[in-house]
Each structure stands twice: as C-alpha cells, then as structure tokens.
Amino acid sequence: MESEFAIETQELTKVYRSRWSGREVRAIDSISLQVRRGVIFGLLGPNGAGKTTFVKALLSAVRPTLGTALIFGRDAREPSARRPIGYLPENHRFPTYFSGAGMLDFYAALSGVDAAGRKKLIPEQLDLVGLSDWAGVRIGKYSKGMLQRLGLAQALIHSPSILILDEPTDGVDPVGRRQIREILTRCEERGVTIFVNSHLLAEVETLCGEVAILHKGKVALSGKMRDLTAGKGYRLTVAQPPEALAGELRNRASSMAVRDGLIDFQFASRESVNAAVDLLRAERCEIEALTPTTSTLEDVFVRTVENKDVVVKSGSNK
Amino acid sequence: MITIALIRDTFREALARKIFWVLFGLSTLMILFFLFILRIDIVAGATATVAIFGRETRGNPDIDRVVRGVYGAIATFLYTWGMFLAVFASAGLVPSVLEPGRIELLLSKPLSRTHILLGRFIGNVLVVSLNTTYLVLGVWTILGVKTGIWSPGFLIAIATTTFIFAVLLAVVVLIGVTIESAAAATMITVALMIISPILAQTSLMMRLLSSEWSRNVWRTLYYVFPKVYEIGKMTLDAIQSRTFAGFMPLWTSAVFGAAMLGAALAIFHRRDF
DSSP: OSSSSSEEEEEEEEEEEETTOOEEEEEEEEEEEEEEEEEEEEEEEEESHHHHHHHHHHHTSOSSSEEEETTTTTESSSSSTTTEEEEEEOOOOTTTTTTHHHHHHHHHHHOOOHHHHHHHHHHHHHHHOOGGGGGTSOOOOOGGGHHHHHHHHHHHHTTTTTTESSSSSTTOOHHHHHHHHHHHHHHTTTTTTEEEOOSOOOHHHOOEEEEEEEETTEEEEEEHHHHHHHHHHHEEEEEOOOOHHHHHHHHHHEEHHHHHEEEEEEEHHHHHHHHHHHHHHHOOEEEEEEEEEEHHHHHHHHHHSSSSTTTOOOOOOO | HHHHHHHHHHHHHTTTTHHHHHHHHHHHHHHHHHIIEEEEEHHHHHEEEEEETTTOOOSSHHHHHHHHHHHHHHHHHHHIIIIHHHHHHHTTTTHHTTSSHHHHHTSSSOOOHHHHHHHHHOOOOOHHHHHHHHHHHHHHHHHHHOOOOOGGGGGHHHHHHHHHHHHHHHHHHHHHHHHOOOHHHHHHHHHHHHHEEEEOOHHHHHHHOOOOHHHHHHHHHHHHOOHHHHHHHHHHHHHTOOOOSSSHHHHHHHHHHHHHHHHHHHHHHHOOO
C-alpha cells in the first residue's frame, strides 16, 4: 500500500565521528517527521541546526547512522525510490561547460526522461523560468539568479511528485522570487509535495502550509503554519503530565515543544485550550502557565531557538 | 539511457579541458606529418626513395623496417607522453564530479553510486581510446596507402594503450574518491609508470639483493603493481612481429586495476557528501 506521506523519517540520526580524535557530533538526532502528500512544507532552523544534513539524508547523499528516511513509503537509499524527487541544492555547482538546454537535457536524462520527452520538455521548462533566450548560452555566463531559475527548471523537468528545494530563492531578485513562488504554487495545485529548506522566514510564511523548526539536530517545533502563527492563540505550559494525557494533548494541540522539563502546548482557540485545561485538572495535573499568544513565524522561530535549554522532542505536524 | 548520459557528460567535461585538445592536436599533427611531409616512392614493390621535408634518404632502406620503425616510435610516444598527458588530463575528472553542490544533485537522481562512478570511468577510458584509435588508425591508414604494407601488429597499440590507461585510471579514480586531489592522483599514477621499468628488472635484482626477505619484497611489488613497461614492450614486440614471453603482465595488471576500481567503489558507497 502506498504511504499517505510523501516524506517520512523514523528516528533519523546522523553522527559524524572525527577519525583522529574520535569526537562525535550529532548533526541530526532521532528526527521523526512526516510530510503529507501535496503540502508545501518548510524546514527552518538556525545555522548548524542540521537542516542540510536532514535533506541530504532524504536524498541518500548522507548515510544515516540510525533510523530510516522514506519517500512515498520507500527507503530513500533505493535509487528507484528517488525517481519522484526533483531537487535543487543550495550552493549548487552546475558544470559550466553546459548550455542551459544542455544542462536540462543531462539532468532530465538522469531522471529517466527519454529523448523525445526531453526535446519537448526542455523548451517548455526554459520558457517557464524565463530563460528561453538563453537556451544555447553556456551557463558560465549566467547570473546567480538565472542559475537558480535554471536549477528550478532542472528540478521540475521530469514532473516530480516531490520537490526538495534548498534555499530556492537565494540570489534571485524580487521579480524572480515572485515568479518562483508562482511556479511553486502551481505545482502545489497539481498535487506536488514541496519541501523547502530556507532561512527566509517571511518567504516560508508566505509559501508553506506546514513547518518544522530544527534546533540542535532535533525537531524543536512543528505544525501547521496557520496554527503556529495564529493571530490569536494560547500557550499552555504543563509540568510532566502522565504519558497518555500528554499524547492526548499533543493530538489536540497545533504544536508542542518541550523545555526545562516543561511542555508547551499551543492551541488555536479558546475552546480547545479550555478543553485541555479541563483534561489536565481532571487528572489533577499542575498547570504552570496559560498565555495568550500572537505570533509571526519569526516570533515562533526566535522563541523556539532562543530557548537555550530547550530539551527538544519531536513535535506533531498533524 | 542513464549510462549514456553519464558517459556523454564525461566526454563534454573532457572536451572542455584544454589538455584533451592538446592530446588531440598532437595526434592530428602526427597524422598530418605522415600525410604531407613523409614521401615514400615505391618502385616494383621496393622502396625507391624515402623523403622527409623534401630531403631524400641515402641508400635503399627496407620499407617494411621503416614502417615498423615508425609504428614503434608512435607506440612509444603514445605510451610515454600520450599516457602522461592522458593521466594528467583525467586526474581532475573524478574530484570535479564530487564537488559540493554537484554530487548531491547527482545522488538525488534515481541511479546508484556504482553507476555514477563507472559512468565517469568508462567515459574517460572512451575519450582516451578514441584519441588513441584516431592516431593509430590514421597513421596506419596513411602508411598503408603510401607503402602498401598493412601490418596489423600496430593496431594492437590501441588495445594495449587503452588497457594500461584503464588500469592507471582506476588508481586515479581511487585517489579521487579518497582525497579528491587531482595533483596527488597524477603524482601517484606517474610514480607507478616510472617505477614499472625499475621493478621489471626482476632477474637482475634477484642476483643483486642479498637477503631472501628483500627478494620477496621485490617480487611482491613486481607482481602487485601494473606492468606498464612490460605491456609497452609487448606492444613493440607485436609491432616488430617478435614473440613475447606470456600474458602474465596483462592479467596481473588487470587484477591490480580491478582491485583499485573495487576499492574506489567501496569507498564511494560509504562516503557522505
């Protein structure tokens, strides 16, 4: 049976060990994350949070130390499991001996598009990203923004079911950014799952329906954008509720974060937080705080990553 | 289709490097030399005159000997300068594909790591074999037409040059995936070429070395390392229609190359990018 998730990781962990000193660095630590089909999902985090390692583990460019990464239910290490992926790397280095059309031809062939398909698709993709006039020009002459748009065309050329984009608008001017956003929105309308790794919070907020924030190699926060950034919401802080109750609250909350032995549940409405309070009091659990919240994604991000002692735990992204 | 795309990519990258054009240019110059500069007049099946730059040689040289001499000189050129240039030009082809921002994109495609590395390897071997074929076939055809002598022995140079290049390229690939240094790959591979004629003096060294231990070390090194020198000598023997001792240099070199390529694949599979 096909998985309902485009991306699913289970306890995904990558530990880098220094060959000489034996020192270990946990780049990502037991990340369990699910990205539903057809959504635009944003992955956020400060520098060194493990975002790039996570993306590379999805693509099998990095071999996980523990755990699994699944693409539509199939192990990402199997080459054929990566067939539905279109990928645009950060700091890409496309070979400069290619022309724009030549580069698309090469990567489309590697993605399994036959010669007739490539002949038809290459002009279409170049037109889509506004590079038709540059088709025959060597990409060594392209500006950074043009390379980024060409990279996006490369990721789209084999009609992928999932797009993994690492800083997709990096170096692109405002007009180009809007163009890229429009292309991605059209992809979403066609049911393509889009996974965006970006540090541009405003852009992620505009584009993504769901996000996860990585911090110190773990998922510090995840949830639907509208819940996380709700104009009006409530944060319920609880000290160590029973496990079953914590699970119930996690299901009802729009997001959850663990810090200093306390759990923050974010609720979108007064009714839902009152119901949660009733549940807690029925179990005689202590409520540490109940705070109304109004947030932008930046607020959520800063609050999450500036909590220095955060003991993070995989959050729900349901 | 994917394999062809990878091989074509290696071709494109090779042709974007000036050094491959230098190789091609040298081959073309040599072909043009035999086409326009060397004049051989044959009368009644024997050489009447052989002229270079319009100057005729004295006497009446044996045309068969002249042709075989030319073949031997070209095979030696291919084996020394040609091989060195080919290794030098190829050394950067593996590190370049492993550059951050390029390798991740390749790995995201539905192809195995073995596919990626072998695509590079085969593409590189094909580039060099095409150049070798161009030079050898070109000269062979021109001399054949001019002299009427069609000595097939010279064509063996295509196979032996390509073979020993493939063996040396396996070393280049191993160093490429291990430390990603074109300079180190060139140095180590050229060192293997240089050490080969020295190691080939086995019978002399067995007499000179005093201890059994050192003789065993020498023998081990001799059998393990590729026999660049001996395969070159086999090529010359084939051109001169001389017999050669056996095929040991070929199969031991093939084993060495296969081991290097196997190690490169194993390391490439385990690496994080």
